[in-house]
Amino acid sequence: MLFNPDWPAYNIIEAAADRIQTFIHRTPVLTSRTLNRKFQCEIYFKCENFQKAGAFKIRGATNAILALNIDQAEKGVATHSSGNHAQAVAMAARIRKIPAYIVMPRNSPEVKKKAVQEYGAHITECDPTLEAREKILETICEETGATFIPPYNDYRIIGGQATAAMELHQDVHDLDYIIAPVGGGGLLSGTALVTYQMSRETSVIGAEPAGADDAYRSVRAGEIIPSENPDTIAEGLLTSLGDKTFPIIKELTEEIITVSDDEIIKAMRLIWERMKIVVEPSAATGLAAIMNQPETFENKRVGIIISGGNVDLDNLPFH
């Protein structure tokens, strides 16, 4: 296996953990006897739904924003995001007391727009296409001098997201598997990097919606094949891998398991009903992967990163 020297090494991830620890929660690891019995394995849920701003995204955003130098920082930060990354950048900017400019698609869930506003960020709405988002963002950065904080394709972001799996390995030893959702790949590549350096016997698996399966196809093809018209209920995972996240995932993950929206909803319902915690569809892909391939995980110790809990209670998929 090739470990590229550009990738965040253990000491870099540890530095990220030190940098952000005052500002984030160390989230709990929960277990459920009912679910363990049902799937015949030991599942350890790393609950980033309890994280500040309701998702792991605050880890990467805080790491990237705290690492800016003073001249950069005072001009503020900007990003485009339909959801959790927007909240994360808004909150991290508030921590550093600098302006945040957030470009959000008009059709983002109301609850996410409201949260971004409450953190004091400036929102600019745009058409729900990547092109529209990027164009408006560029204009904002030019006008204000704000630094763009990418949602995933950035080593500082990846190093920050890696701290979730770092904590899981500190709390639970000898995992056979660790499963993380994959959209743009920030969380999965961070998880893979830190697992390779902390617990080499643990296999890293990406859980990806079948309707946005670019990681699955890209890893097979050996090159990035972005999703065209991705469609899944896991709206946090619509994005495609980037040139920083793809090589790490290709090299350091064992497999990408794709799951249907039906499986995601079933897994989400199980987690809500049995564990009494609110998780978003993206966060349920890990358990959905176990439902999809139960034989792989039988009698194994499996860590699952529950990525977040930001759902629109007015639009739940249960009926």
Added chain:
Amino acid sequence: MLFNPDWPAYNIIEAAADRIQTFIHRTPVLTSRTLNRKFQCEIYFKCENFQKAGAFKIRGATNAILALNIDQAEKGVATHSSGNHAQAVAMAARIRKIPAYIVMPRNSPEVKKKAVQEYGAHITECDPTLEAREKILETICEETGATFIPPYNDYRIIGGQATAAMELHQDVHDLDYIIAPVGGGGLLSGTALVTYQMSRETSVIGAEPAGADDAYRSVRAGEIIPSENPDTIAEGLLTSLGDKTFPIIKELTEEIITVSDDEIIKAMRLIWERMKIVVEPSAATGLAAIMNQPETFENKRVGIIISGGNVDLDNLPFH
């Protein structure tokens, strides 16, 4: 204040705690900075939604069932309940490996019927009136010799439910207030008893749906005035006080605060969105009471018993 020698004293509640501790979870106490900021007080949520079978009811049922002598126990136990108490008796009977006969109204939530079945109990369905429930239960007890495990009006049940507040006082000192939901009064009377004996400076408050406000009216009148046609979304709180729970509540609680269904739903949504935990409407009455009388709780340390998390995800009140 009068402390009746029949009431469970501290050593009786402690014995209950010892008896049941192997079989129940010590549930966590959660806090939310957002909610504390919003209501200008320090709230400590005792999370019985994470309890076995999803509610505090397992405490009382396990205490009562483990205390049966062998002759009684082998004939089994029986009860009528539309919800959490049914699950609790079914589960506690399984712990003791004895039969459980549960009478449930036909219109009970599917998720609760299913859970009772999964614990291996015999379900008999009946019309949704107290009369119908009691009549069928009587027949079953006569035929099988099973012991009736009452849902609340019983000192062993009250002593068992008291252990939730006991744990809260052990984990959080110097509470100014402790708020528990009130239906039949098992949880509230237990909370009041243990608080009086462990932390006399803490005022105990009952939170009651306005549509089932028999405790509010009974305490005012100085005698039990049962609800007629109670109606509230908090279906766990439709029952009225009994002759064991009423005197304790009258003597040892400071106030019953009534809350509207709208307030309950608003509080429930706040808890789901901000704390990312699944709580049932009954469990949200405590926060609803703070929303209803914020000035009472300003700058105070307030414990809230989150009674349970058993909701029917197909019938949520959010829209």
